[in-house]
Amino acid sequence: AQKVTQAQTEISVVEKEDVTLDCVYETRDTTYYLFWYKQPPSGELVFLIRRNSFDEQNEISGRYSWNFQKSTSSFNFTITASQVVDSAVYFCALSEGNSGNTPLVFGKGTRLSVIA
């Protein structure tokens, strides 16, 4: 069965600090997709990134970077030089297979607070 674990329930950092949000997943499929979403205080979930199981290349987008390691079943998310606007709940999610029909299974989320 598929499962996503975000062990950090809440993290608090001071502005400009770097912060890493951990995500560990479980799946028996060799083909799967991993996602990160951001949920700001307004409530809407915003898609950030998708990665498939065959692409272990790390990705950087501005201050955001993602580290995918199949050996440890982890897909961690780092924010560099954090800002107050980064304050949100962040969710990691997994979708098995590649039929296009499998729903996302979400972790419980990590609440990030960035203090000015």
Place this chain on the structure above:
Amino acid sequence: DVKVTQSSRYLVKRTGEKVFLECVQDMDHENMFWYRQDPGLGLRLIYFSYDVKMKEKGDIPEGYSVSREKKERFSLILESASTNQTSMYLCASRRRTVHSNQPQHFGDGTRLSIL
């Protein structure tokens, strides 16, 4: 941009009422989903649909049903509302593509209170 619209942002109903939550998407997506979000529990899948008139149970379908008569609309029904169904409800849609799983796009959510 994908737009997923949920009919109400806030809703207050009474125990025992039949409650309808409506969701409409404008991008001709095949897949649609209903989740509920509770503190400390994250998002849990209630039902999903991968085509018109098709539905599949998620992890917590008890007390709920769904309807998908048209491709763009996916309704969640609380047959007889109970206080433990007080929650944030999130609708999502997704394009189905061959050999890949696309991201899901979410609505703003409906905060439902059952009194």
